[in-house]
Amino acid sequence: MVENRPWMAWITHLVLLCGVLLVAFPLWVAFVASTHAGGDLLSGVTPLLPGDRLFENYRTVLGSGLSASGGVPVGLMMWNSLVMALSIAVGKIAISIISAYAIVYFRFPFRMLCFWLIFVTLMLPVEVRILPTFEVVSDLGMLNSYAGLSVPLIASATATFLFRQFFLTVPDELTEAARVDGAGPLRFFLDILLPLSRTNVAALFVILFIYGWVQYLWPLLVTTDESFYTIVMGIQRMVTVADAEPQWHLVMATAVLAMLPPVAVVVLMQGLFVKGLVETEK
């Protein structure tokens, strides 16, 4: 603080509190709605204080789902989301770290071509090639499978770039020392480079887990079998019930459950999250 102006401090806190309220308000209302009986929500305005149906509602949602939308238990959807998010995070990190290693630590013909081919994927988000990608996945028989949910989203230029940037900062002396001691490329990668990349891997993991969890369009396309629904897209099936008002108390319970894991990751691993976000984007 450059100078002492007490009224500025008050305004600062006031604005920040407004921000926090603005950000938290929808979550609070969703939580409150998820603790009421269905009937309470349909008569008049949404209440602002929690009701007494917390456990009943969440048990219903997790265990048996909504009958109006196929009755897929939300517990199963969360499991699918978890599998998808974890496979995307682990898969992306695994394939990008080895390809970055090859590009940085080896001289081989077509090295730059490989680099550019990977680079191009930055410019082709799934949204712009929806239909043909869907066809490929369907031709490969990967519809309604965990592989179909995760593999097409695994290639990522950002992760490869991140590792490339990091490898370039690793001192050459380490490589020389390893070579003098007789370590081959694989040994050097496993015993030196991988342990050095630990924090980067962790930060990237946090970002990619969230990326995988919030996917919407892709699961919507490749899953027609209800047992492969992910929770984020499952909510959409719950709110678009034909000719009826959605069962808001259960929809909101599902929304809260859909937000819980990634938000918990952000809040609990804030340091890694911020590091990962800043590094993947620059």
Added chain:
Amino acid sequence: MHKRVTFRHPLLPYLLVLPQLAITFVFFLWPASQALYYSVLRQDPFGLKTKFVGLQNFERLFSDPTYLNSFDVTIVFSLSVTLSGMALGLLFAVMADRVVKGAATYKTLLIWPYAVAPAVAGVLWWFLFNPTIGILAYALRSLGYDWNHAVSGTDALILVIVASTWKQVSYNFLFFLAGLQAIPKSLIEAAAIDGAGPARRFWTIVFPLLSPTTFFLLVVNMVYAFFETFGVVHATTSGGPGQATTILVYKVFNDGFIGLNLGSSAAQSVILMVIVISLTMIQFRFIERRVQY
């Protein structure tokens, strides 16, 4: 940049890049080339015959009022999301940068919506604005405005803009905060000694020094508003009422999967690709020569 010390191996490097290249080819390059290829073809309604039509699909799109309307909607939508999200993010970041006590708590409480899926954000605000039971619709009604996003296109567009912005504020906040913390305090102190008040210091020193962050966020937010907000629209308004919230990405999906118009959807994909590629290029050119003062 290159490494001075490298390894030599006839096979290993190829094996290491193979998984990523294979996935890139199968799921990125091949589908993208297919989109290019389909965009110059037209299928008859029964899917029996396909013929080469050159650029006719594109010509049709640009003379199609619903497509042009979708362009307009996308521009209004993405500009609103980008500008309001960045303005709020900057406001909170400036305030959080000033705060001495509790900065970490405020940060935690402001960043979590980043982890909320766009579709879920959409459903939350859809519920808040629900014309019969939503609390915000109720508040608006008591102020004399009859909110109904199922009927009014403007209301529906505002709804998806609010939901998309709400989710993105945390992202802008984090990057602006990082940018603010990188500004040397000595500059601001010098200005204060010269008698510049907080507002003047912000507009003449802090804001210009933030310009790299601002440009970067401008591009990222445009990409977000163009592509990642599909979930917000699809889970709530489904592009309606009428075509009021049909953004370009939603239209590609709708024409391809629901309308099964292969050629048109592919041509739209190609147009979107051009948009992404130009945005990415702008971002990369800018990052290579980061604006520095």
